[in-house]
Amino acid sequence: MYPNxxxxxxxxxxxxxxxxxxxxxxxxxxxxxxxxxxxxxxxQRKQLSGFLAxxxxxxxxxxxxxxxxxxxxxxxxxxxxxxxxx
Numbered sequence: 001m002y003p004n005x006x007x008x009x010x011x012x013x014x015x016x017x018x019x020x021x022x023x024x025x026x027x028x029x030x031x032x033x034x035x036x037x038x039x040x041x042x043x044q045r046k047q048l049s050g051f052l053a054x055x056x057x058x059x060x061x062x063x064x065x066x067x068x069x070x071x072x073x074x075x076x077x078x079x080x081x082x083x084x085x086x
Contacts, residue, residue, distance in 0.1 A: 001035060001036035001062065001063050002033070002059070002060055002061070002062060002063075003061075003063045004054075004058055004059050004060070004061055005033075005034055005048070005052075005060065006034055008052045008054055009034070009052070012052065016030055016031060016034065019051060022051065023047045023048070023051060025044060025047070036062070040060070045059075045060055
């Protein structure tokens with residue numbers, strides 16, 4: 001899963017079908033890329049990062065849910081740490 005890709009699309013308020021149409025990517029292929037079921041080609045990575053105006057490496061950072069469950073990734077909430085308590 002590419003959470004930054006989903007986040008950027010949401011922040012810009014763009015629909016997936018619009019992105020797919022503009023970039024000439026099949027809508028179902030784009031959906032699979034966004035949800036992590038398909039790896040984007042190098043061309044698709046460049047197209048998407050350019051279209052969404054963000055750095056490619058950031059856009060395609062993966063989220064490993066299994067690592068988070070094992071405690072290898074610590075998710076910090078915005079309020080955590082403000083009062084010294086966690």
